[in-house]
Amino acid sequence: MAETSWPDAELIAAAQGGDVESITALVSGSHPHVRRFARSLCASPEDAEDAAQEALIILYRRIGTLRASGALASWLFRIVRNECLRRARPAPRHCEPPPDTGTVSAEEEALRRLEAGRVAAAIAALPADQRRVLIMRDVQGHGGRTVADALGLSLPAMKSRLHRARAAVQRSLREPERGGGR
Numbered sequence: 015m016a017e018t019s020w021p022d023a024e025l026i027a028a029a030q031g032g033d034v035e036s037i038t039a040l041v042s043g044s045h046p047h048v049r050r051f052a053r054s055l056c057a058s059p060e061d062a063e064d065a066a067q068e069a070l071i072i073l074y075r076r077i078g079t080l081r082a083s084g085a086l087a088s089w090l091f092r093i094v095r096n097e098c099l100r101r102a103r104p105a106p107r108h109c110e111p112p113p114d115t116g117t118v119s120a121e122e123e124a125l126r127r128l129e130a131g132r133v134a135a136a137i138a139a140l141p142a143d144q145r146r147v148l149i150m151r152d153v154q155g156h157g158g159r160t161v162a163d164a165l166g167l168s169l170p171a172m173k174s175r176l177h178r179a180r181a182a183v184q185r186s187l188r189e190p191e192r193g194g195g196r
Contacts, residue, residue: 020047021040025043029077030078030080032078041070041073044070044086048066048094051066051094052066052069052097055098055156056101057154064097064101065094065097065098065101069097072093073093092166095164095166133187136183136186139186140179140183143165147172148179148180150164151172152176158172158173
């Protein structure tokens with residue numbers, strides 16, 4: 015079997031029927047495709063490997079639940095996409111870049127941290143669909159088509175969500191900080 019083609023319908027049907035050799039061949043034949051997709055979608059090579067492995071484990075365990083053999087690729091890609099999204103979380107606040115040595119006062123550093131906290135809070139307050147688009151596009155730096163495909167969106171829908179997310183973050187940052195007195 016060539017590495018560039020997906021397993022055929024007969025192999026998928028045999029695997030769905032519980033044939034152990036077919037399941038093993040199906041997992042092996044799907045691995046290069048799943049791995050390639052994960053590498054194009056996940057933020058790091060480690061996340062990509064983890065997502066690909068998780069998708070193949072799910073394939074192995076749940077091949078019998080697949081309704082149509084022609085849906086194998088889209089089913090696996092959805093699993094990989096979800097695994098990559100699950101791993102695409104904003105960096106913890108303690109991972110901020112170090113201040114410039116000697117040029118930043120304690121007051122400037124405190125203001126910088128306060129602003130970073132405000133940005134993180136504004137992003138966290140977004141609806142989940144907007145937050146995912148914003149993180150993948152602006153934080154992780156993925157291209158628009160990649161983000162749209164990963165999230166199962168059309169390019170215009172992805173752009174719309176990204177625009178709404180950016181506008182909401184900007185609005186949030188323009189508001190005066192709450193909780194402080196006058």
